[in-house]
Amino acid sequence: MLNTEYPALWNKFIHAVRAEVKPALGCTEPVSLALAGAIASAHLEGEIERIEAWVSPNLMKNGMGVTVPGTGMVGLPIAVALGALAGDPHAGLEVLKQARQEDIGRAKQLLAEGKVCLRLQEPCTELLYARAKVWSKAYWASVTIEGGHTRVVRIEKQGETLLSQRPGGVEPTAEDPLEVMSQTSLADILNFIEHVPFEAIAFILEAAALNGALSFEGLQGKWGLHIGATLEKQRGRGLIGHSLASEIVIRTAAASDARMGGASLPAMSNSGSGNQGIAATLPVMVVAEHLLASEESLARALMLSHLSAIYIHAQLPRLSALCAATTASMGAAAGMSWLMGGTYETLAKAINSMIGDVSGMICDGASNSCAMKVSTSASSAWKAVLMALDDTAVTGNEGIVAHDVEDSLANLCALACQAMQQTDRQVLDIMSRKSR
Template sequence: MLKEIFFDQVKPAYGCTEPIAIALSTAVGKEHSTGELKAIEISLDKNTYKNGLVVNIPGTDIFGLELAASLGYICGDAKKGLEVLKNINPKCLESAMKIKNLVKISLNEKNYLFVDTTIISDNNVQILIEGKHDNIAKIVIDGKVIKNEKFNPKKTSIEKIKNFSIDKILDYIENPDTDILDFVEKAIEMNLEIAKFGINTEGNFSNAAINEYVKYVSAGVDARMSGALKPVMTVAGSGNQGLSCILPLALYKDKVSKDKLLKATLLSILVTIYIKAYTGLLTPICGAGTISAAGAAAGLTYINNGNKKQIKNAINDTLGTLFGLTCDGAKRGCALKAITGTLTALQVSNLALHNIDVPCGNGIVAEDVEETIRRVGKLTNSVKQFDRDVLDFIGKC
């Protein structure tokens, strides 16, 4: 089952996955549309809207949900899933700018990922992406339903990881499926490439990094948020989470055996997915700065020969320290939140290896790491009003 969960939750993507979900919806819709485009109407949940407002579209230095929709319609390749805008070029950008004003965005009341797109031309095509960035749940053409897979949040692949414990995940990584390790290696190389691109970019946040871990994480996140046309291996629907839970381990590439590196990175990925199962994919809590940091802390402790108790303490203490670091939308500044998470992961892992940890009962920290994670999930739900209130400020100087 972990193999199924892994491959469903770890995928390459170009650009921030919320605008990409919008682009994917219009790319799929275009395949069924006929005649001249008259309008594109898109209804979004507040989190997708929040994360798409001011993040650059891949291959451009421009942001905007309307542009994401236009690019998906003009040059998106629906068959590529989260890589839908892989082939963006100046010509399709120019064409997309001409139809951008035909796109109308509105908010709905859904509390999970929900992109409801209607393309109006000689026919009307509705595309619904629900629950996950690349889950095409419904296709309706002129009122005729040609696909309808009702979304059940209790039956998603990520929900299934709740059947495991951290101990079971730790047991699994000692004897994982070979094809998963091969894919983890691909993830490391992919995320290192965009990090190196960012490091060599003038003005990138990594230019003032205080150590190598911070340098690579901030470089990758900043480059991605700035529109670099390079793929990132996402984890639990987020490229920033993928960068933040993979890159701190990737820097051990020449320091430990390949087997140790891949298993430590796999642990970081699976812990990140495990926590996201309790918080939800899109939340008011920063995934890269908090949740991936807990994954990275687990991986860092493992790669330095920590035992099970030390690994679980590292997860516990990271969550106890960083919970409350909010997500105020996708943007370049996410790199600084990822830095905060990385620095905490490094510190907490070192403390865990010295058998120093936050006592249970201190704040939200429980004795059992699974209980701490459940508490994080509950508290995440309790601060969801933040998602609505923060929309009053994003993009306004």
């Protein structure tokens, strides 16, 4: 709800964060297809007997190697089967939260009987595209999601169109919450978080609760590559030091381990990605705990981190060859800089140094190794903050970094939107040959 006492820009920032920072159970690309299956199934009566699904190459890339929560299986077929059989069509990115073991067993049986078919949508101009066609006896329903993980653009039943939205963008009657991002700056975001009333942004503390629980879970079990748990064990052996730097990396990696390893706990996502939400949250949390910061300070730092991450990612394709854990961690660098008493110049220096450090990290699909990239990005963020606090940073004389941080970000995003499109095609080609 808008507050007429706040400046219009503040209300738009809050709207953008509420739209882009949401709970998500499981990696959001398989979950998007599961949601299509659940909505299609909701238009049918009787037992689900067969499923066909089509996805874009980029969604295929991000769904091939990630574990679907509670199933012990990887990939898109189990996701769409479970979504169609037991998904909550009204739960968005938490579509699978009510699935029971018997539902998982039924989904696995459908796969074993060869009744779930997954194909690439060709041709496909949308980076994020998922369509599920579900049969019950002689009846079928089909749901298409494109342009956003929960954006349903078409629903059909027995050839009758029940819903059809224009392709691309949002409906004319709806306000795009990300539109504000093209009209603002990091300086505006910093001014917002320093002056907005605490009660207006206290909701962001749920990110700390959800992603903190994921981190704790990741340290308890052997989820994914169990990077966080391994580093914690090696720290106990004296192979790495007990320090704030190691705590940031361990706690952040552990959350991503649990997330990608299939833990049945939701993550607070950012820009449609649980790992981006983790990257924007955990480093800030750890620094706040170290400083014994108040709940209000934590909320302001988290809002700075998440809003900065949204601001940067809004300039990128929704899915691309650039690993977005890096850009989400740039948001974390801003949040940590502010907690440490830094100014705008401090966070600008930190982000510039990160662009000079990790801008070449590629996304080769959602998988357990995402936790490696998340931990690397968290380490880079803290290193850049420490440099900035000492008034040093990668300068505008080096590489793609410019003297002004906004120009640096524009350069990074230009690479992702243009040159790295060929990288994305090459990655997809490599992955598709592996899957044959």
